Amino acid sequence: MNIPFSPPFIDQAVINEVLDSLHTNWITSGPKVKALEAEIIKLTGSQAAICVNSWTSGAIMMLKWFGVGEGDEVIIPAYSYCATALCVIHCGAIPIMVDILDDLTIDPEQVKSKITSKTKAIIAVDIAGLPCHYNELLNIVNDAENRNLFVPSTDRQSKLGRILLIADAAHSIGAFYEGLPASLKCDVTIFSFHAVKNITTAEGGGICLNLPNEFDSLEEYNFLKIFSLNGQNKDAFAKSNGANWKYDILFKGYKMNMPDICAAIGLAQIRQYNQTLLPLRKNVFLKYANSFKEYNWFFEPVSKDNVRETSYHLFPLRIKGISEIQRDKIIDELVYKGIIVNVHFIPMPMLTYFKNLGYNIEQFPNSYKQYACEISLPIYPQLSDEQVEYIIETVIETVQIIYTVEETIKVLI
Incomplete structure (x- = not known):
C-alpha cells in the first residue's frame, strides 16, 4: 500500500469552480476572492476577512499595519514553522522565543515573563489545529501592568493601547474556543491555505479581523486590500470595467493579493467544509x-x-x-x-x-x-x-x- 501524507482535496466541485474562472477569462484578484472572503466571514464570524497570497505575507502585512519595526519585540513559540519568526525579522523586529506546554501550544507563563516595554505583539501558534490558551493570553495583554508598560509608536498602537494578539492559525480553520470559532478570540487571526491545509487555494492565506470597537473594521479592510496591492487604489478587476483605467498609489504597499484562480479552489472546499x-x-x-x-x-x-x-x-x-x-x-x-x-x-x-x-x-x-x-x-x-x-x-x-x-x-x- 502507498499512502501519501496530505494530498489536496480535489473533487468535481473544485474542478468546476476553477473551470468557471478560466471560462470567464478572469484569473487574478476579482469576484472569486470576494466570494471566498465572504465565506471566511460566514465560517468564522469575524468582522472582516482579507485574502492574501500566503500566511507569511499576511503576517508581515499585519505586523506592518500595526507599525512593528526596528527594535520592537514580538513573542513567539520556539516550536513552530520558520515563517512565524521570519515575518517578525522581515519587519526589522526581534522574535522573542518561548517554550511550549505539553499540548504543543505556547506557554502563557513564559509569555508573561518575556514582556518588556519593547513588546508590540504576541503570535500564538495553534499547532495541529488546537487553539492556544487564549483566555490566559488575553489576560496577559489586558493586564494593567502590561498595558502601562506598553509604549505606542503609531496611531494604531495608541488606539489599541496594548500588545497586539495574533493567532497563527495556519492549522486551525474550523477550530472552536468556548463553543465559538476560535478566530474570535484574537485581534488578528491568520490562516494558511497552502496545499496541505484543511482548506487550500494551492498557495494562499486569509486574515481575519476582530479588533476592539475603537477600530472601524470596514476602514481597516479597505486599507489592507490596498496595502496588499502595492498601495494601489483600484485592482485589476475594477480597472477592467469600462473607462476606469486611471488609478493612484496612495502609500508604499506590498504585492500580496490572492488571484481568483487560487481562490476558486478554496471557495469550493470551504462551502463543504463544516458538513463534509x-x-x-x-x-x-x-x-x-x-x-x-x-x-x-x-x-x-x-x-x-x-x-x-x-x-x-x-x-x-x-x-x-x-x-x-x-x-x-x-x-x-x-x-x-x-x-x-x-x-x-x-x-x-x-x-x-x-x-x-x-x-x-x-x-x-x-x-x-x-x-x-x-x-x-x-x-x-x-x-x-x-x-x-x-x-x-x-x-x-x-x-x-x-x-x-x-x-x-x-x-x-
Missing part, C-alpha cells in the same frame, strides 16, 4: 486515538477539552520515552511500508539560520522533548477505512518492536 470535510478529518483522528489509547507508549493529543476543540489538521502521534533517533527509525520503517509521515515541527532554534542568530535549543527543553517523539500521521478526507486500518496496524507493530527492544535494554542494564 471537517467531520471526515475528525473521524480519522478519533480512529487513531481510540486504537492507540490502550498502549502505554501513547501520549494522546488533545482533541477537545473544556474550552477548546481542534480543527483536526494533524494527528501528532507522540511516543513516550523514545529518543529522536528511535523516532527516526520508526519513521523510516513506516515509509518503507508505504506510509508517508511527517514531523511538526523541527523547533526553530535547531535550524541553522536561527542558531546563527544565537537561539539555543537548550533554552527550550519542552520544545525539543515534544519534537523528538512526534510523528504526524496522514489525516485527510480521502483516506479510506482500509488505509486507516493499515496505518494503525503498521504503527502499532512498528512502535511495539522499538518499544520492546528499548524496555529489554533497560532491564539488562
Whole structure:
C-alpha cells in the first residue's frame, strides 16, 4: 500500500469552480476572492476577512499595519514553522522565543515573563489545529501592568493601547474556543491555505479581523486590500470595467493579493467544509486515538477539552520515552511500508539560520522533548477505512518492536 501524507482535496466541485474562472477569462484578484472572503466571514464570524497570497505575507502585512519595526519585540513559540519568526525579522523586529506546554501550544507563563516595554505583539501558534490558551493570553495583554508598560509608536498602537494578539492559525480553520470559532478570540487571526491545509487555494492565506470597537473594521479592510496591492487604489478587476483605467498609489504597499484562480479552489472546499470535510478529518483522528489509547507508549493529543476543540489538521502521534533517533527509525520503517509521515515541527532554534542568530535549543527543553517523539500521521478526507486500518496496524507493530527492544535494554542494564 502507498499512502501519501496530505494530498489536496480535489473533487468535481473544485474542478468546476476553477473551470468557471478560466471560462470567464478572469484569473487574478476579482469576484472569486470576494466570494471566498465572504465565506471566511460566514465560517468564522469575524468582522472582516482579507485574502492574501500566503500566511507569511499576511503576517508581515499585519505586523506592518500595526507599525512593528526596528527594535520592537514580538513573542513567539520556539516550536513552530520558520515563517512565524521570519515575518517578525522581515519587519526589522526581534522574535522573542518561548517554550511550549505539553499540548504543543505556547506557554502563557513564559509569555508573561518575556514582556518588556519593547513588546508590540504576541503570535500564538495553534499547532495541529488546537487553539492556544487564549483566555490566559488575553489576560496577559489586558493586564494593567502590561498595558502601562506598553509604549505606542503609531496611531494604531495608541488606539489599541496594548500588545497586539495574533493567532497563527495556519492549522486551525474550523477550530472552536468556548463553543465559538476560535478566530474570535484574537485581534488578528491568520490562516494558511497552502496545499496541505484543511482548506487550500494551492498557495494562499486569509486574515481575519476582530479588533476592539475603537477600530472601524470596514476602514481597516479597505486599507489592507490596498496595502496588499502595492498601495494601489483600484485592482485589476475594477480597472477592467469600462473607462476606469486611471488609478493612484496612495502609500508604499506590498504585492500580496490572492488571484481568483487560487481562490476558486478554496471557495469550493470551504462551502463543504463544516458538513463534509471537517467531520471526515475528525473521524480519522478519533480512529487513531481510540486504537492507540490502550498502549502505554501513547501520549494522546488533545482533541477537545473544556474550552477548546481542534480543527483536526494533524494527528501528532507522540511516543513516550523514545529518543529522536528511535523516532527516526520508526519513521523510516513506516515509509518503507508505504506510509508517508511527517514531523511538526523541527523547533526553530535547531535550524541553522536561527542558531546563527544565537537561539539555543537548550533554552527550550519542552520544545525539543515534544519534537523528538512526534510523528504526524496522514489525516485527510480521502483516506479510506482500509488505509486507516493499515496505518494503525503498521504503527502499532512498528512502535511495539522499538518499544520492546528499548524496555529489554533497560532491564539488562
